[in-house]
Each structure stands twice: as C-alpha cells, then as structure tokens.
Amino acid sequence: MSSAESTAQDDRLPTAPFPDGWYFVTGREALRKQTLIEKTWLGQEVVAWCDDEGTVCVADAYCPHLGSHLGPTTGGIVRDGCLVCPFHGFEYDVSGQCVATPSAPAPKNARLGLFETRVMNGMVFAWWSSAGQPPYFTLPDDTSDEDGWTPVGLRYFRLTTHPEYTTENSVDIAHLSHIHGYFDVHQIGAVTVDGAHLVSAFEFKRERSFLGRKFRFEVSAVTHLYGMGYSFVDITEHTVPLRSRFWVLATPLDGTYMELVLASQVQEAGRVNRSIVGLGFLPKRMRARLMNHMMLERQVKDVDQDLPVWNRKIFRPRPVLSSADGKIMLFRRYCTQFYPENQTGAGETLKTLARM
Ligand code: FES
Ligand SMILES: [Fe+2]
Known part of the structure; x- marks a missing residue:
C-alpha cells in the first residue's frame, strides 16, 4: 500500500470505532x-x-x-x-x-x-461503553401501545463506515438537495443539544413517482439523536395526511463493517384523498401497512444514494464548509461526549455541550 493510500485508510475513522x-x-x-x-x-x-x-x-x-x-x-x-x-x-x-x-x-x-x-x-x-460505564443517558419511551400505528418495518444494510458519518446526515441539509433531489430545504429553528439529545428540524419538498404518476410531497421532519446509534425522525407529510416515525440505527459490528437499519411505522392522520394516493379503496389497516412499506422503500432509495459516499469517505476534522451547510461542527462537538478518551467527566462534558 502506498503512503497516500495508507493515509486515506487511516483517515477513514474519526476516532475510536465504537463510541458509547x-x-x-x-x-x-x-x-x-x-x-x-x-x-x-x-x-x-x-x-x-x-x-x-x-x-x-x-x-x-x-x-x-x-x-x-x-x-x-x-x-x-x-x-x-x-x-x-x-x-x-x-x-x-x-x-x-x-x-x-x-x-x-x-x-x-x-x-x-x-x-x-x-x-x-x-x-x-x-x-x-468502551470503558465499561453504566448507561449515562437513556432512550425515549416505548410508544408501541399508541393507537393507529402500523407495526415497525425493518430494512438492513451492511457497509464500511462509521456511525458518526451516517448520523451526520441529520444536520447535513446541503446533501438533501444535491444527492437526494429534495428542494426548498429549510432548517427550522436552531439545532439544539441537551446532553445526549440533539434535535434538528427541517422542511423540504420532493417529487416521487407513485403508481405511475408523479406527486409532489411537502414534508416536515424533526430528528432526535440519542448518541450515534439511535436517530429518530418524526415526519409529517402535508400532502398526504400521514405521520410517520422513522429510525436510522447505525451499529458498528467489528471495526470495519457497520450495520445500518432503517425502521418505519406510519399512522394515517386524516381522510385519505384517493385522487392523491390512489389507495382510498383499501381498508384503512391494509392501506397503512402498504404505505409504510412504500415509505420504507423510498427511504431505502435514499440510503442507496448515500451508500457509495459512506463506504469510501474519509474524516475531515477541519472540513471546509460553505454558508449552505448545516450545523456540522455543532454535531461534531456533540459527538465528542460519546468517545471515552474525551470523557474528562460526564458532568463536565454535558455542561460544556449545554453551553453550545
Ligand atoms: S457448558 Fe462447558 S463450555 Fe459451556
Ligand atoms: Fe442522506
């Protein structure tokens, strides 16, 4: 391996392969x-x-x-x-x-x-936890007993990347239009950090072909991160009366490979206009399951667009950013609390992040 190749290889990981x-x-x-x-x-x-x-x-x-x-x-x-x-x-x-x-x-x-x-x-x-620490943050509550939601559907990917890269997409709003073709992408409010909980909200529009016709969807999304392994997106589709919960779950496997799991469930939030989705004739339960399946397949297509980049990208500790970029550096600082070598004391780390 040439020295240039070995440098690129060394730069692929931001730091430890297994953040807490x-x-x-x-x-x-x-x-x-x-x-x-x-x-x-x-x-x-x-x-x-x-x-x-x-x-x-x-x-x-x-x-x-x-x-x-x-x-x-x-x-x-x-x-x-x-x-x-x-x-x-x-x-x-x-x-x-x-x-x-x-x-x-x-x-x-x-x-x-x-x-x-x-x-x-x-x-x-x-x-x-690499250092064997007990859990120092929790996940949100289980909401599976709420009415009207489909079962969670899951899709699995295996790739060579790090959870910090895939999770960085939550604040990387510039890539949404360029690689995924979304438009009118806007960050809504500030990206906030409260300890291990990061919230980022944005709106966008996208066009998708559906049952042979092209539709424009207007979407609001609020992303909640709890560490790098758990990313939850609360999605409201304004064109179709639909709410969906969407998870992006990044799990390092062995230091080289990572498993990425997409999970989704939907809930009809009003009367479905059959002229919009062409599914108004189906029983509500079956329609919701079908729509969850279609939502997942749409997300799979998005991930398929990200995969070639994730599989080969390197870590730029000091990226050259433009004014169109999202809160990349805020996200990077947020991530530092999950790497044991940065834990001078969990309380101190959390205080520092609360000031960001
Ligand atoms: S019972 Fe002997 S190795 Fe498990
Ligand atoms: Fe993406």
Missing part, C-alpha cells in the same frame, strides 16, 4: 421467530434470546465454563426460557445466572456477562 451509546441488536419479531440470535456487535460476540415472560437478554456469547460459543451456529439452544450451552449443557436464565447443569449443581459464580437492554417499538437495543 445504545445500539440496535435485533428486531423483537426476529427474536421471537429465531429464538436465539448471535451477532458480532461493537467488536463483541453476543447472543440474544428471551424467556417465556418475554424478558429479553443480550449477553456475551462465550460460556463461563470452558468457553464454548453459545450461538445457534455452534449448537446453542433455548429451552424453557434458558440458554443451553452446546458443549456441556450448562443452562443460563435471562439474568445470566447458570441455573442448572446436566450432572452437578450449577456453579454459583457461573454467570454470563450481560448488556443493559431496552426494548422499544419492536426493536431491541443494548448499551455499549
């Missing part, structure tokens, strides 16, 4: 169907399962006994809500405790390392 935060592990429905999931996640091998009461557990994938991998590809299974090791049959409950072995009392100190877990709107998240 809450990261997506799996969909709740996928966990229910597959029973036991294994995954490389933030440089760790993890397994996830749930017991008969629905309590979800995300744990270190290696058995405390003699180190077998506990995942299904090695032969791990879930029986009566407990994870059973394929090597000697030790059984672990969702608290991580070994509760039985086939031939001797369970050793009291046989415990799996657990990750703090949150289940929200059909998605399972777990807390990651």
